[in-house]
Amino acid sequence: MFRIESDRARFREIVRGRVRQDLRKYLMTGELIGRAGNTAVSIPLPQIELPRFTFGENPKGKGGSGDGDGAESQDGEATEGDGVGGAGDQAGAHILEVDVDLDELAEMLGDELQLPNIEPRGVKELDSTGGRYNGVRRHGPDSLRHFRRSFKNALLRTIASGAYDPTAPRVVATRDDFRYRMRTACPEPDSSAVVFHMMDVSGSMGREQKEIVRIKAFWIDTWLRSQYKNLEVVYIVHDAVARVVDQHTFFHLRESGGTKISSAYELCLKQISERYRPEDWNIYPFHYSDGDNWSARDTELCVSMLRDEILPRVNQFCYGQVKSAHGSGQFKKDLDGALGTEDVLVTANINDRQDVPEAIRTFLGRGR
Amino acid sequence: MRLKTELPTALKYQAVIVESAARAAGLDFYDVVFEILDAADVNGVASYGGFPVRYPSWRFGMEFERLEKGRQWGLSKIYELVINNDPTYAYLVRSNSLLEQKLVMAHVYGHADFFKHNLWFAPTNRKMLDAMGHHSVRVRRYMDLVGRDMVEGFLDRCLSLDTLIDPYLPLREHSNPPENRSAYTPASERARRALDAMSFSIVEPPRGPDTSSTRDAKDALPTYDILGFIEKHGRLDGWQQDVLHVVRDEAYYFSPQRMTKIMNEGWASFWHSRLLTGGLLDASEILDFADCHSGATSCPPGQVNPYKIGIELFRAAEARGEDLFQLRAVHNDVSLVHKLVDEEFAMRVLRPIVVPPGPRAEGAPEPSWLELKHWLLHQLSWGGLPQIQLVDVNAEGEGELVLVHHHDGRDLLLARANETLLNLSELWKGPVHLLTSLEKQGQRVVARDGEVTVHEVSAPESDVAGEPEGPSVQDVERREVV
Incomplete structure (x- = not known):
């Protein structure tokens, strides 16, 4: 490979520095969400350019005649073609998309918000599917034959038997000489986690409130994904009734109607008991609402469900209260009042986007 | 790891055929060495401006990232790269079809002829491949000595100024070499210089701007070769001076390519078309050739395609x-x-x-x-760049540089100009003034101690800013013809 790889690595280092610098900004906007793939997120950055004297229109007023964009002529003789003509010759606002691994992004998030690593809860079954070829044995398939070991044995035997002639070295391996690589199991702790995102989609949750939820959910997923090898996400929406939906629906649904929070908790609990046994899973329910529950009686029901059923089974239960124009925000007060002493319950107020990073820190800062 | 770059036999055979056709048509060139690379490696070489080795810089990495994205998304494709060198090196892309390779080879012979015979290329270093290698070694050595960040920062500053050269200087010096320079330097002298350059001391005291050097400096004015001026008269450490020298050397090497982009590509395209349709093509290849050729010479509105023009x-x-x-x-x-x-x-x-194209708006001019x-x-x-001249030094006794932008109707992008001036001021270790005009109002932009201030002044004399419509053709000619 040409030396370009080291220049590319240096460039990426600089880019990562930029992303790190701008992380707070990304934490408050949904910019990255649509850009996340399975393992990486593609971040648009203005091309980092060396300043040079160029023609151009200054922000106010009009510039000179002609289109004065000093087309940066490419050094060398690069023939770009294929019907697009001299693609890449326009100067101006170049946007460069740079891929950053989600793991790396999570690491930056961790650094920025000083998040501790999570210690998985309880004793987990050991996952024995992993393994390494670090042993040698006498039998095995040809595909695992260890050529060097086999040859060495054959050579040793040939020399020992006196059949070796240095002027005409010929070594014939027999069945006994062959050695094969052997896999030894390296048990890894099983670390599966499930995240429940529950959102209140009653009439009082507007576009902005949903956007905030969306941003939070993205970063929380990113972080937990870096902590657990296997992360599942369940999306639940509720107004007066709750149901499980897919990701797209979760973020785009607009409902109206009353709010019965217990319906969501009930559904969450059902999911936990049916699909995610607490012995096998690290469980993270997140609930977002504007805090306007339908009735005090329902809130009581929620509190008792949390205390008796949910909190004992989960790593942490997070309630984020998003401020809306209509919400009274009573629910958080009720929760704090009734369950404030519970370690596993974390609540946070989110007034606007500015509060998102802080709320993420509140939720994830305990390393649970 | 060494790459396998040798041409397959079929292509070697084609190269011989195309070369003899090119020579028969009257083209004349240094030996052309073709090498074949995978598309990603070609992008790597392209990011280095066509060379296999350059000094380390993130800038090349960024260019590579851009080219690779373009290739992976199918937006752009590089067919070939040619280096102005003796022998002339050209890179082919392994994934191209035989027809494309033939076309590219004919195109390359056109470039090779142009490099050898165009006047503007006469002063260029024909052993640039080696020179780039040496530059790389030198810059790497300085990185080892004073640290990567130091050298990288300095290099970026120099590169930001690498358009501040006089494109006509090499040719002037080439046709009338300065009297006091002997045409021949003995090998021993060249060796001594080369050794001196390598055994510089990094604790060499920076040379202060004493009065005599200011007077010497004034003798060199006015000049467009601002990089050369700073290399000679600036207060730089040994390694800095050499890095600046490397940047300037490479800027002068690439400058003729900027000045002859249209001619160079036009000449090569003219000949690939002439040679291929003049007997090199098999009848079955005509359509593919037409497709490929018209792709390269297509010219959508708003874009100046040098191939086409x-x-x-x-x-x-x-x-x-x-x-x-x-x-x-x-x-x-x-x-x-x-x-x-x-x-x-x-x-x-x-x-x-x-x-x-399409329906015109009523009354559109x-x-x-x-x-x-x-x-x-x-x-x-x-070369499509703002024309900026160094006219005075130390006029107000602050050791400052005074630059004039010869305005041709197009304003400078001020934000960029400010940053560039700051870099220049940093490099010169003193204030730098730039006289330009914005919207016909004369401006004096001053970069001093990391800050830029802009003052309105009356338009500088010796300037064409008074002309509302930009330069007439005569003006352009006067400036272009040496």
């Missing part, structure tokens, strides 16, 4: 009975466009670029052919 210029010249070989030897883009573009050419080739010609000349004059 260049090939049209040479075809127009041929139709008029001009001596093409002489044209390619003595002109650059500006003088060739000035000589050849007439009303017919402007309306046929340039108008579709400037005026988008219709450019005259002269306006079209001026528009193109504008794009090309001074």
Whole structure:
């Protein structure tokens, strides 16, 4: 490979520095969400350019005649073609998309918000599917034959038997000489986690409130994904009734109607008991609402469900209260009042986007 | 790891055929060495400006990232790279079809002929491949000595200024070498210089701007070769001076390519088309050739495609009975466009670029052919860059540099200019003034101690800012012809 790889690595280092610098900004906007793939997120950055004297229109007023964009002529003789003509010759606002691994992004998030690593809860079954070829044995398939070991044995035997002639070295391996690589199991702790995102989609949750939820959910997923090898996400929406939906629906649904929070908790609990046994899973329910529950009686029901059923089974239960124009925000007060002493319950107020990073820190800062 | 770059036999055979056809047609070139690479490696070489080795810089990495994205998304594709060098090196892309390789080879021989015979390339270093390697070693050595961040920062500063050279200087010096320089330096002397350059001391005291050096400096003015001026008269450490020298050397090497982009590509396209349709193509390849050729020479509105304009210029010249070989030897883009573009050419080739097709808005201005010609000349004059001259040093006793932007109707992008000036001021270790005008109002931009201030002044004399419509053709000519 040409030396370009080291220049590319240096460039990426600089880019990562930029992303790190701008992380707070990304934490408050949904910019990255649509850009996340399975393992990486593609971040648009203005091309980092060396300043040079160029023609151009200054922000106010009009510039000179002609289109004065000093087309940066490419050094060398690069023939770009294929019907697009001299693609890449326009100067101006170049946007460069740079891929950053989600793991790396999570690491930056961790650094920025000083998040501790999570210690998985309880004793987990050991996952024995992993393994390494670090042993040698006498039998095995040809595909695992260890050529060097086999040859060495054959050579040793040939020399020992006196059949070796240095002027005409010929070594014939027999069945006994062959050695094969052997896999030894390296048990890894099983670390599966499930995240429940529950959102209140009653009439009082507007576009902005949903956007905030969306941003939070993205970063929380990113972080937990870096902590657990296997992360599942369940999306639940509720107004007066709750149901499980897919990701797209979760973020785009607009409902109206009353709010019965217990319906969501009930559904969450059902999911936990049916699909995610607490012995096998690290469980993270997140609930977002504007805090306007339908009735005090329902809130009581929620509190008792949390205390008796949910909190004992989960790593942490997070309630984020998003401020809306209509919400009274009573629910958080009720929760704090009734369950404030519970370690596993974390609540946070989110007034606007500015509060998102802080709320993420509140939720994830305990390393649970 | 060494890459396998040797041509497969079938292509070697084609290269011989294409070469003999090129020579028979009258093209003349240094030996051409073809190497074949995978598309990603070609992008790597392209990011290095066509060379296999350059000094380390994130800038090349960024360019690579851009080219790779373009390739992976199918937006752009590099067919070939040619290096102006003796022997001339050219890189082919392994994934190209046989027809594409033939076309590219013919194209390469066109470039190779142009490099060898065009006047503007005469002063360029024909052993640049080696020189780039040496530059790389030197810069790497300085990184080991003083640290990567130091050298990288300094390099970025120099690169930001690498357009501040005099494109006509090499040719001037080439045709009249300074008297006091002996035409021949003995090998022992060259060896001594080379050794001196390597055994510099990093604790060499920076040279202060004493009065005598200021007087020497003034003798060199006015000059466009601002990089050269700073290399000579700036207060730089040994390694800094050498890094600046490397940047300047490479800037001068690439400068003729900027000045002859249209001619160079036009000449190569003219010949690949002529050679291939003149017997090198199999009948079964004609359609693919036409597709490939028209892709390279397509010219959507708003984009100046040098392939298209260049090939049209040479075809127009041929139709008029001009001596093409002489044209390619003595002109650059500006003088060739000035000589050849007439009303017919402007309306046929340039108008579709400037005026988008489709129904015209009522009362939209219709450019005259002269306006079209001026528009193109504008794009090309001074390599498409702002013309900035160093006119005075230490005029106010602060050791400051005074630069004048020769305004041609187009304003500088001020935000960029400010940053660039700061870099210059940092490099010079003193204040730098730039006289320019914005919206016809004279401005003095001063960079001092990391800050930029802008003052309104009356327009600097010796300037064309008074002309509302930019330079006339005569103005451009006066400046372009040495």
